[in-house]
Amino acid sequence: MATGGVRKRVLIVGGGFAGLKAAEALKDADVSITLVDRRNHHTFQPLLYQVALAVLSPNEIAQPIRAILRAPNTQVLMDEVVGFDVAAQRATLKSGVVLEYDYLILATGSTHSYFGREDWAKLAPGLKTIEDAVEIRRRVLLAFELAEGEMQETGRHPALNFVVIGGGPTGVELAGAISDIAKLYIRRDFKHIDPAKAQVVILEGSPHILGAYPEDLQKKAVEQLAALGVRVRTNTRVTDVQPGYVMVGDERIDAVVTIWAAGVKASPLGALLGVPLDKRGCVIVDGQLHPEGHPEIFVCGDLAAATSEGKPVPGVAQPAMQMGDYAGRSIALEVRGEQMKKPFIYADKGDMATIGRSAAVANVKWPFKGHLSGFPAWLTWLVVHIFFLIGFRNRFSVFRNWAYTYAFFEEGSRLIVGDQNLPGWDTQDDPEGHLTTRPISQS
Amino acid sequence: MATGGVRKRVLIVGGGFAGLKAAEALKDADVSITLVDRRNHHTFQPLLYQVALAVLSPNEIAQPIRAILRAPNTQVLMDEVVGFDVAAQRATLKSGVVLEYDYLILATGSTHSYFGREDWAKLAPGLKTIEDAVEIRRRVLLAFELAEGEMQETGRHPALNFVVIGGGPTGVELAGAISDIAKLYIRRDFKHIDPAKAQVVILEGSPHILGAYPEDLQKKAVEQLAALGVRVRTNTRVTDVQPGYVMVGDERIDAVVTIWAAGVKASPLGALLGVPLDKRGCVIVDGQLHPEGHPEIFVCGDLAAATSEGKPVPGVAQPAMQMGDYAGRSIALEVRGEQMKKPFIYADKGDMATIGRSAAVANVKWPFKGHLSGFPAWLTWLVVHIFFLIGFRNRFSVFRNWAYTYAFFEEGSRLIVGDQNLPGWDTQDDPEGHLTTRPISQS
Numbered sequence: 004m005a006t007g008g009v010r011k012r013v014l015i016v017g018g019g020f021a022g023l024k025a026a027e028a029l030k031d032a033d034v035s036i037t038l039v040d041r042r043n044h045h046t047f048q049p050l051l052y053q054v055a056l057a058v059l060s061p062n063e064i065a066q067p068i069r070a071i072l073r074a075p076n077t078q079v080l081m082d083e084v085v086g087f088d089v090a091a092q093r094a095t096l097k098s099g100v101v102l103e104y105d106y107l108i109l110a111t112g113s114t115h116s117y118f119g120r121e122d123w124a125k126l127a128p129g130l131k132t133i134e135d136a137v138e139i140r141r142r143v144l145l146a147f148e149l150a151e152g153e154m155q156e157t158g159r160h161p162a163l164n165f166v167v168i169g170g171g172p173t174g175v176e177l178a179g180a181i182s183d184i185a186k187l188y189i190r191r192d193f194k195h196i197d198p199a200k201a202q203v204v205i206l207e208g209s210p211h212i213l214g215a216y217p218e219d220l221q222k223k224a225v226e227q228l229a230a231l232g233v234r235v236r237t238n239t240r241v242t243d244v245q246p247g248y249v250m251v252g253d254e255r256i257d258a259v260v261t262i263w264a265a266g267v268k269a270s271p272l273g274a275l276l277g278v279p280l281d282k283r284g285c286v287i288v289d290g291q292l293h294p295e296g297h298p299e300i301f302v303c304g305d306l307a308a309a310t311s312e313g314k315p316v317p318g319v320a321q322p323a324m325q326m327g328d329y330a331g332r333s334i335a336l337e338v339r340g341e342q343m344k345k346p347f348i349y350a351d352k353g354d355m356a357t358i359g360r361s362a363a364v365a366n367v368k369w370p371f372k373g374h375l376s377g378f379p380a381w382l383t384w385l386v387v388h389i390f391f392l393i394g395f396r397n398r399f400s401v402f403r404n405w406a407y408t409y410a411f412f413e414e415g416s417r418l419i420v421g422d423q424n425l426p427g428w429d430t431q432d433d434p435e436g437h438l439t440t441r442p443i444s445q446s
Numbered sequence: 447m448a449t450g451g452v453r454k455r456v457l458i459v460g461g462g463f464a465g466l467k468a469a470e471a472l473k474d475a476d477v478s479i480t481l482v483d484r485r486n487h488h489t490f491q492p493l494l495y496q497v498a499l500a501v502l503s504p505n506e507i508a509q510p511i512r513a514i515l516r517a518p519n520t521q522v523l524m525d526e527v528v529g530f531d532v533a534a535q536r537a538t539l540k541s542g543v544v545l546e547y548d549y550l551i552l553a554t555g556s557t558h559s560y561f562g563r564e565d566w567a568k569l570a571p572g573l574k575t576i577e578d579a580v581e582i583r584r585r586v587l588l589a590f591e592l593a594e595g596e597m598q599e600t601g602r603h604p605a606l607n608f609v610v611i612g613g614g615p616t617g618v619e620l621a622g623a624i625s626d627i628a629k630l631y632i633r634r635d636f637k638h639i640d641p642a643k644a645q646v647v648i649l650e651g652s653p654h655i656l657g658a659y660p661e662d663l664q665k666k667a668v669e670q671l672a673a674l675g676v677r678v679r680t681n682t683r684v685t686d687v688q689p690g691y692v693m694v695g696d697e698r699i700d701a702v703v704t705i706w707a708a709g710v711k712a713s714p715l716g717a718l719l720g721v722p723l724d725k726r727g728c729v730i731v732d733g734q735l736h737p738e739g740h741p742e743i744f745v746c747g748d749l750a751a752a753t754s755e756g757k758p759v760p761g762v763a764q765p766a767m768q769m770g771d772y773a774g775r776s777i778a779l780e781v782r783g784e785q786m787k788k789p790f791i792y793a794d795k796g797d798m799a800t801i802g803r804s805a806a807v808a809n810v811k812w813p814f815k816g817h818l819s820g821f822p823a824w825l826t827w828l829v830v831h832i833f834f835l836i837g838f839r840n841r842f843s844v845f846r847n848w849a850y851t852y853a854f855f856e857e858g859s860r861l862i863v864g865d866q867n868l869p870g871w872d873t874q875d876d877p878e879g880h881l882t883t884r885p886i887s888q889s
Contacts, residue, residue, distance in 0.1 A: 043587065043591055043862040044860075044861045060505045060506075062858060062859040066860075069636070070856070080594065081595065096595075098596075100598045133861065133863055145486075152539075153541075155523065155543045192513065192516075400846075413513070417513065419524075420576055423524070
């Protein structure tokens with residue numbers, strides 16, 4: 004490639020959907036790209052709950068960023084940004100490396116928010132990373148194991164109540180999948196307990212689950228969840244999370260496993276820019292995705308408080324990809340001496356969420372407009388997710404696993420790794436933290 | 447099944463090769479079987495090094511024990527034996543459950559031995575469990591990531607020396623696989639370092655690697671390792687393991703990652719029986735696999751100090767399976783009022799070890815006798831391991847992964863999970879233990 008002078012340096016922070024799409028849009032541009040991420044892998048977050056619930060294994064939905072971005076003009080660094088000097092156009096990394104940039108694309112997404120109760124994090128893990136998914140899988144599967152052991156010892160076991168806090172898409176998908184595991188997939192595995200008696204409940208603070216969906220689909224979702232035996236309690240705000248139970252005001256709800264799907268907050272890297280943030284900590288950007296006064300900076304994905312045609316852009320995968328692509332194309336134009344003329348417009352193709360094995364709701368906006376639910380919605384979900392998975396190998400492998408699980412009612416990835424403790428089961432007499440089976444949430 | 451009186455209770459401790467084979471041999475017998483294991487999964491240990499080196503993912507070589515043992519007369523408990531009362535024929539579990547048995551099959555295998563230097567365990571992990579494999583993978587892949595970052599900061603990086611302590615089959619297989627990763631699979635991933643410059647060295651205390659193999663195959667193995675660039679140092683006893691290096695007497699050998707493949711010791715459960723042990727802690731058993739004075743107890747697999755036709759039975763997968771099967775069949779005969787007449791005889795089909803991608807050594811004893819090396823040995827290894835893997839799904843999946851890796855020089859499971867530290871890289875200025883890239887083993 005002919006270079007006129009010194010190549011412009013583009014720094015992309017974050018290897019999620021936005022960061023990858025930005026790098027892809029710039030792969031033939033006359034720039035030098037550095038992508039920095041704390042992890043060595045990109046995670047396909049829409050399928051993370053399937054890792055948590057033992058259908059898929061981590062390597063099927065995550066791939067090394069280096070393996071995805073192989074363009075000659077792109078380098079990948081596994082490191083972490085600890086500070087920006089936006090006046091000097093520099094970022095400092097944890098390792099001490101200082102990177103200068105001509106363009107910065109910041110796309111570090113969001114993380115769990117426990118609304119100031121960070122002590123709940125250990126008791127009610129959320130679902131953002133591969134490690135989170137493996138931890139949730141460990142807890143859910145372990146609950147059945149511990150109950151089976153407890154039956155041997157005492158002839159009874161604590162109720163297998165699984166509590167999902169938050170009724171957004173992640174909460175709904177997790178709840179449906181836990182119900183499937185208990186009722187379909189591990190049914191034949193136990194001799195003393197009946198996994199099908201497990202109860203899954205979604206506790207949602209607002210009046211409706213799937214708040215971003217139209218009302219008719221919210222209703223369909225509740226119906227489909229009910230058909231799976233999942234209880235939905237709306238207007239229900241959790242006031243405390245304890246080992247073995249949660250509190251809703253004065254009411255105590257037993258929980259052998261509690262999962263957090265209630266809130267997210269912006270990545271703390273937005274605040275390092277020193278530009279205006281909204282109350283969630285997201286960086287307020289203009290129509291070109293720039294924070295005020297910084298045409299050389301783009302903020303994309305969940306971290307951006309962006310609007311499209313007057314409406315706020317939601318923090319999900321699709322707009323993140325589109326923003327990353329927009330930022331990349333804008334830079335590609337500028338280094339050729341041209342100018343991106345159009346502001347960022349979110350082409351909303353719709354939203355969908357699965358509800359267990361073969362049901363879903365889909366609010367389709369493109370290529371046609373319509374509300375789907377049940378099996379048609381689920382099929383649509385399946386095709387779209389296979390299509391967007393990165394890498395042929397993963398697509399094939401995920402499809403095979405889904406087909407197998409669907410046909411044989413058996414999941415592919417039911418390993419419990421890590422220790423054998425569950426919050427709420429007695430570990431006092433066990434300083435080493437191995438398997439114990441006496442619940443303290445009962446008796 | 448018609449039951450004459452009260453069913454005999456068989457307690458199997460350990461879900462490895464021996465325990466599973468014992469349960470399988472008893473699946474149609476008129477007995478009630480309880481299998482206890484600390485983990486929920488069986489691990490196919492011969493392929494564990496391929497998880498450690500990113501070719502396979504954990505769920506391809508491990509499977510829930512419950513999913514394997516579905517016979518109506520068999521129950522599985524995820525728990526841990528903490529004591530035996532052999533006079534009363536009772537075992538106490540960690541959870542407090544007490545299990546009475548008519549027959550006990552103890553098959554809890556072996557664990558790493560650091561020869562009294564347990565402080566080395568964190569610096570030089572061994573390879574026995576899925577967790578071990580994921581930890582070794584994390585360290586090996588992280589070493590390249592940290593070196594890439596270090597190049598950015600200082601323009602140099604510590605030598606990528608990988609030290610494998612121990613030249614048995616596991617050490618040889620790990621060393622060959624690390625060399626493959628560096629030289630073939632991740633070559634294209636880095637812009638600043640040349641992974642192919644990585645050095646792998648095997649430090650073996652005795653005069654020969656692969657001590658159990660005939661001399662000509664030992665030589666072939668050294669040649670094939672040399673062709674991969676792996677150095678083999680025999681008569682080399684490690685005297686200290688430190689972050690970033692190991693000591694052999696006065697000589698210091700830099701090691702960005704150190705792996706322990708030097709010694710195993712018997713599972714501590716053998717000692718709980720109160721019967722004679724050999725100096726490795728293995729339970730001394732007679733020709734019927736019983737410890738002295740206990741015809742109701744069988745000890746199988748690595749934990750047994752057994753002899754077959756006057757020769758000690760080696761602690762590998764094949765004899766473990768055969769012992770488990772023998773114990774199971776013996777009990778099945780006894781409950782029918784018959785008697786196992788033959789002592790246990792180990793039908794040795796030979797041994798093999800792979801040396802990287804497409805080489806191996808095989809000491810074949812059945813169905814023909816012969817020494818294979820190079821590609822024919824590797825092909826034999828491949829067919830045998832696919833055959834013995836449990837479950838069609840795993841067989842298919844592993845085969846597909848191998849074919850893909852072989853054809854496209856790209857591995858399937860290169861995720862780094864867990865934290866971003868490596869012993870020997872400076873973490874002093876980083877109390878949270880995130881990524882740092884300043885090596886303390888240099889300068």
